[in-house]
Amino acid sequence: xxxxxxxxxxxxxxxxxxxxxxxxxxxxxxxxxxxxxxxxxxxxxxxxxxxxxxxxxxxxxxxxxxxxxxxxxxxxxxxxxxxxxxxxxxxxxxxxxxxxxxxxxxxxxxxxxxxxxxxxxxxxxxxxxxxxxxxxxxxxxxxxxxxxxxxxxxxxxxxxxxxxxxxxxxxxxxxxxxxxxxxxxxxxxxxxxxxxxxxxxxxxxxxxxxxxxxxxxxxxxxxxxxxxxxxxxxxxxxxxxxxxxxxxxxxxxxxxxxxxxxxxxxxxxxxxxxxxxxxxxxxxxxxxxxxxxxxxxxxxxxxxxxxxxxxxxxxxxxxxxxxxxxxxxxxxx
Amino acid sequence: xxxxxxxxxxxxxxxxxxxxxxxxxxxxxxxxxxxxxxxxxxxxxxxxxxxxxxxxxxxxxxxxxxxxxxxxxxxxxxxxxxxxxxxxxxxxxxxxxxxxxxxxxxxxxxxxxxxxxxxxxxxxxxxxxxxxxxxxxxxxxxxxxxxxxxxxxxxxxxxxxxxxxxxxxxxxxxxxxxxxxxxxxxxxxxxxxxxxxxxxxxxxxxxxxxxxxxxxxxxxxxxxxxxxxxxxxxxxxxxxxxxxxxxxxxxxxxxxxxxxxxxxxxxxxxxxxxxxxxxxxxxxxxxxxxxxxxxxxxxxxxxxxxxxxxxxxxxxxxxxxxxxxxxxxxxxxxxxxxxxxxxxxxxxxxxxxxxxxxxxxxxxxxxxxxxxxxxxxxxxxxxxxxxxxxxxxxxxxxxxxxxxxxxxxxxxxxxxxxxxxxxxxxxxxxxxxxxxxxxxxxxxxxxxxxxxxxxxxxxxxxxxxxxxxxxxxxxxxxxxxxxxxxxxxxxxxxxxxxxxxxxxxxxxxxxxxxxxxxxxxxxxxxxxxxxxxxxxxxxxxxxxxxxxxxxxxxxxxxxxxxxxxxxxxxxxx
Numbered sequence: 063x064x065x066x067x068x069x070x071x072x073x074x075x076x077x078x079x080x081x082x083x084x085x086x087x088x089x090x091x092x093x094x095x096x097x098x099x100x101x102x103x104x105x106x107x108x109x110x111x112x113x114x115x116x117x118x119x120x121x122x123x124x125x126x127x128x129x130x131x132x133x134x135x136x137x138x139x140x141x142x143x144x145x146x147x148x149x150x151x152x153x154x155x156x157x158x159x160x161x162x163x164x165x166x167x168x169x170x171x172x173x174x175x176x177x178x179x180x181x182x183x184x185x186x187x188x189x190x191x192x193x194x195x196x197x198x199x200x201x202x203x204x205x206x207x208x209x210x211x212x213x214x215x216x217x218x219x220x221x222x223x224x225x226x227x228x229x230x231x232x233x234x235x236x237x238x239x240x241x242x243x244x245x246x247x248x249x250x251x252x253x254x255x256x257x258x259x260x261x262x263x264x265x266x267x268x269x270x271x272x273x274x275x276x277x278x279x280x281x282x283x284x285x286x287x288x289x290x291x292x293x294x295x296x297x298x299x300x301x302x303x304x305x306x307x308x309x310x311x312x313x314x315x316x317x318x319x320x321x322x323x324x325x326x327x328x329x330x331x332x333x334x335x336x337x338x339x340x341x342x343x344x345x346x347x348x349x350x351x352x353x354x355x356x357x358x359x360x361x362x363x364x365x366x367x368x369x370x371x372x373x374x375x376x377x378x379x380x381x382x383x384x385x386x387x388x389x390x391x392x393x394x395x
Numbered sequence: 396x397x398x399x400x401x402x403x404x405x406x407x408x409x410x411x412x413x414x415x416x417x418x419x420x421x422x423x424x425x426x427x428x429x430x431x432x433x434x435x436x437x438x439x440x441x442x443x444x445x446x447x448x449x450x451x452x453x454x455x456x457x458x459x460x461x462x463x464x465x466x467x468x469x470x471x472x473x474x475x476x477x478x479x480x481x482x483x484x485x486x487x488x489x490x491x492x493x494x495x496x497x498x499x500x501x502x503x504x505x506x507x508x509x510x511x512x513x514x515x516x517x518x519x520x521x522x523x524x525x526x527x528x529x530x531x532x533x534x535x536x537x538x539x540x541x542x543x544x545x546x547x548x549x550x551x552x553x554x555x556x557x558x559x560x561x562x563x564x565x566x567x568x569x570x571x572x573x574x575x576x577x578x579x580x581x582x583x584x585x586x587x588x589x590x591x592x593x594x595x596x597x598x599x600x601x602x603x604x605x606x607x608x609x610x611x612x613x614x615x616x617x618x619x620x621x622x623x624x625x626x627x628x629x630x631x632x633x634x635x636x637x638x639x640x641x642x643x644x645x646x647x648x649x650x651x652x653x654x655x656x657x658x659x660x661x662x663x664x665x666x667x668x669x670x671x672x673x674x675x676x677x678x679x680x681x682x683x684x685x686x687x688x689x690x691x692x693x694x695x696x697x698x699x700x701x702x703x704x705x706x707x708x709x710x711x712x713x714x715x716x717x718x719x720x721x722x723x724x725x726x727x728x729x730x731x732x733x734x735x736x737x738x739x740x741x742x743x744x745x746x747x748x749x750x751x752x753x754x755x756x757x758x759x760x761x762x763x764x765x766x767x768x769x770x771x772x773x774x775x776x777x778x779x780x781x782x783x784x785x786x787x788x789x790x791x792x793x794x795x796x797x798x799x800x801x802x803x804x805x806x807x808x809x810x811x812x813x814x815x816x817x818x819x820x821x822x823x824x825x826x827x828x829x830x831x832x833x834x835x836x837x838x839x840x841x842x843x844x845x846x847x848x849x850x851x852x853x854x855x856x857x858x859x860x861x862x863x864x865x866x867x868x869x870x871x872x873x874x875x876x877x878x879x880x881x882x883x884x885x886x887x888x889x890x891x892x893x894x895x896x897x898x899x900x901x902x903x904x905x906x907x908x909x910x911x912x913x914x915x916x917x918x919x920x921x922x923x924x925x926x927x928x929x930x931x932x933x934x935x936x937x938x939x940x941x942x943x944x945x946x947x948x949x950x951x952x953x954x955x956x957x958x959x960x961x962x963x964x965x966x967x968x
Contacts, residue, residue, distance in 0.1 A: 076634070076635075076670070079622075080621060080622065083621065083622065083623050084621050087623065088398055089398050089621060090398060091400045091614075091617060091618075091621075092400055098672070099672075155492075158492075159492060162492065188491070188494070188525065191491035191492075191522055191524075191525040192489075192491045192492040192494075192525075193491075193492075194489070194491055194521075194522055195489035195491065195492065195521060195522065196489075196492075198447075199403065213674070214674065214736050218442055219442045219552055221611075222442040222443045222608055222610055222611045222614070223610070223614075224614075225400075225614055225617065225618050228637050228670065228671075228672060228675070230667070230669075230670035230671065230672060231667075233668065308739070312739055312740060315740055315743060316740065316743065319740075319743045319746065323660060323746070326656045326657060326660075326750070327656055327657025327660060327661075328657070330657040330658075330661070331657050331660060331661065333661065333664065334660050334661055334663075334664045357747060357750075360743060360747060361747075364734070364738060364740070364743075364744065367738070367739050367740075368737060368738075371737070371739070
């Protein structure tokens with residue numbers, strides 16, 4: 063994870079304003095909960111808050127990034143910043159107990175002792191309950207910053223003790239900016255990737271690395287589905303693309319959603335379309351497919367993703383999807 | 396003193412500051428003033444309603460230097476120590492992080508010693524549901540008969556996880572979610588004390604978002620005033636809390652009702668771009684439909700969760716909406732809610748769900764006539780409220796446009812008249828029940844008691860009708876048609892021998908039945924009514940039949956019936 067300076071955080075204008083405001087006023091709550099889809103910068107933001115709270119020459123624009131405190135936070139060596147991350151898929155009660163104990167120690171150098179816990183939806187039930195009293199009334203001068211991408215999996219008793227902030231997906235322009243400035247892409251490339259990244263910088267970085275493979279394969283799969291290619295051939299395709307499976311399926315799902323939306327609203331909905339760069343195909347498909355077919359296919363893809371996320375046998379799930387989808391398409395024609 | 400968040404700063408320090416919670420608070424104050432002190436209390440209830448707070452106040456009340464009192468002074472040494480959390484005799488234990496048997500053993504060990512400074516030694520065991528089984532059991536004996544001068548207060552959000560043996564040893568007090576009205580009053584007070592003016596509508600929005608938890612509400616209030624604006628308007632609240640305010644939802648609903656698919660989706664897009672998550676939007680939709688339902692059902696009575704302004708708006712909004720339609724929309728949104736949690740593409744699901752709802756509203760608009768009929772039935776239920784709920788009241792004959800095959804003039808035929816309406820209604824709702832009811836004779840046995848008489852061979856029909864769900868549906872339908880409750884009894888009666896053929900004489904379905912060939916068929920095969928049984932079993936309408944000559948020997952196996960077409964009931968009606 064890269065720690066950026068406050069002003070270099072992309073998007074989340076409201077949150078930045080809010081924290082600038084309360085930090086200058088000194089009206090700090092003792093626990094904040096940052097929720098939102100993965101890769102939009104929740105942790106980055108939490109570290110930024112930590113820096114701002116402990117910075118030695120705080121400016122209205124946030125931390126200075128030069129003082130000893132800022133540099134040690136960026137190097138993850140600050141003694142007053144406690145970072146708790148999931149250990150192998152969950153946050154365990156022993157980790158949390160340690161964390162609570164350390165949080166109660168006196169400050170070493172900073173103004174605040176900060177506890178940052180990431181992915182708190184991975185807290186085990188015991189661990190989550192263990193945190194409750196601490197989140198409600200933490201030791202003096204300590205602030206807790208929690209992040210999660212699955213808010214509904216967090217205990218309501220935890221949420222109720224925190225101030226929740228939602229970090230929504232970024233605007234397309236913001237992702238484009240990021241890609242241009244930080245990743246050094248050209249404007250056109252950046253635009254295409256930003257459209258596919260769904261407002262997540264994390265996702266955009268992955269897309270840059272994989273170089274449009276998901277898009278290619280999703281469109282290939284869609285072609286095969288329409289032509290009714292032999293499923294045996296696809297078995298091979300499936301095993302060679304296993305690593306990108308979810309990306310491919312999600313891409314196709316979004317594509318079909320675009321087809322559906324275009325069908326319903328026509329050019330009026332252009333603004334809502336996910337993939338304007340594929341508009342040509344979307345138009346063709348929406349002229350060809352029935353509304354009902356699109357909807358059913360989306361539901362089928364949802365089911366397939368559900369099986370995938372539950373670790374069911376992918377081959378079987380895929381074949382079952384394939385035949386159902388073929389049936390829908392044939393009925394639709 | 397460091398800045399304290401609002402919910403800590405404004406934690407009530409005496410019983411009369413508590414918001415809501417009349418029952419437990421009254422019980423405690425009264426028993427305290429009588430000096431009756433139980434040795435173990437269990438406070439249960441949802442998050443943020445005041446369990447821990449009450450426990451602390453109770454500790455103060457027991458140990459106040461003024462004596463055991465229902466109104467602790469808050470200024471004596473003991474009260475101050477308890478408030479500051481440093482009293483030696485009031486021990487607050489976080490049972491979720493000290494949940495093992497060793498922690499409880501330690502507690503028992505220390506409970507033996509007499510209190511140091513005060514009258515009682517009070518153990519507040521918070522989040523007690525997280526104790527391990529062993530720890531619970533180790534506590535049992537101490538909880539039943541603690542050393543004198545020891546009081547236990549257990550607090551939990553999850554009382555069903557406590558063992559029975561613990562529950563039975565405690566005096567249990569249930570804390571209810573806080574009413575929106577009371578919550579708004581409290582928020583208004585706090586905001587004023589903090590020097591902020593918050594719009595009334597904004598307070599209601601906060602209360603709605605808090606869902607009965609005062610701590611949540613105070614947290615939200617803090618978040619809102621954290622923006623530093625002295626006068627807080629409703630749109631700031633809806634932006635900060637990401638709770639759509641009702642006027643925005645009204646707009647979406649209007650678009651959806653008008654069938655504007657493209658515009659509705661554009662609106663959704665707008666919200667998502669403004670930072671709302673699809674989950675939030677869907678939850679707001681569910682709340683919205685729920686509030687419409689509640690309003691329709693409240694029939695203009697005052698309900699605490701709506702501000703006065705909102706009530707006016709809802710009155711016009713729900714004018715042409717039927718209860719059932721809104722319920723359907725609600726169910727649609729609810730099913731999306733269920734799926735959206737697991738989905739990787741919550742937005743796509745939300746959009747599909749909205750499209751479904753638009754379809755659903757569109758269909759209803761097409762069949763507007765029946766929808767209005769239903770609304771009127773609702774009004775009929777409560778005639779005294781009629782003037783309050785302004786609906787374009789149509790005269791009686793409008794209600795039954797299609798189902799009135801014969802004239803029901805005299806009052807003697809009243810029963811039959813209702814019965815037919817009920818049957819027609821049931822047929823729409825649940826065709827199987829309709830089929831069973833066909834076998835029954837309908838007798839009025841009193842002003843609000845009806846008897847369904849079945850022929851003795853129709854035992855199965857009777858039992859099916861008597862199934863709980865069927866009876867419920869039947870009663871509900873009758874209530875809707877007649878406008879009043881009535882009791883039902885199913886009997887077997889010898890006099891209803893040939894009910895099955897009787898039932899054809901008073902057919903609820905119009906034209907088709909008049910030329911019903913089943914009767915003719917019965918004459919032909921000498922009263923054996925296999926065909927009518929088949930028709931009944933599949934709830935169909937007989938269009939034509941054909942018996943192959945010479946093959947009929949009177950039994951099932953030999954009968955070869957050819958049904959050229961069996962129309963479904965919808966086709967027929």
